[in-house]
Amino acid sequence: MGAQRIHAVRDGIPQGTCAHRVVATHGGSPTFVVASWIRKPIESAGRASFRAPSGGTTALREDGLFHNRFHHRHLPRSGR
Numbered sequence: 362m363g364a365q366r367i368h369a370v371r372d373g374i375p376q377g378t379c380a381h382r383v384v385a386t387h388g389g390s391p392t393f394v395v396a397s398w399i400r401k402p403i404e405s406a407g408r409a410s411f412r413a414p415s416g417g418t419t420a421l422r423e424d425g426l427f428h429n430r431f432h433h434r435h436l437p438r439s440g441r
Contacts, residue, residue: 364403367393391419399430 367390374382386394395411396403398421413419423430 363390364393364396364406368397368403371397386413395419395421 370384371394374384384394391413392409392411393406396406396409401409421430
């Protein structure tokens with residue numbers, strides 16, 4: 362199952378001091394990436410839908426005070 366693979370990858374991403382991490386996705390996987398990042402259980406990920414533009418970049422953020430995680434914005438494909 363794709364969601365299980367994405368959760369496993371998330372757990373393997375080093376936390377360190379790096380300010381940004383890049384995760385490349387395709388198809389319907391942005392839903393599972395965002396669900397994993399906000400720690401939504403795999404069993405309930407099917408009730409979520411997070412869309413991303415083809416060839417674009419989606420910025421996800423965590424605030425420094427409450428550590429809430431949220432979808433910040435979609436950036437269009439460069440060169441358009």
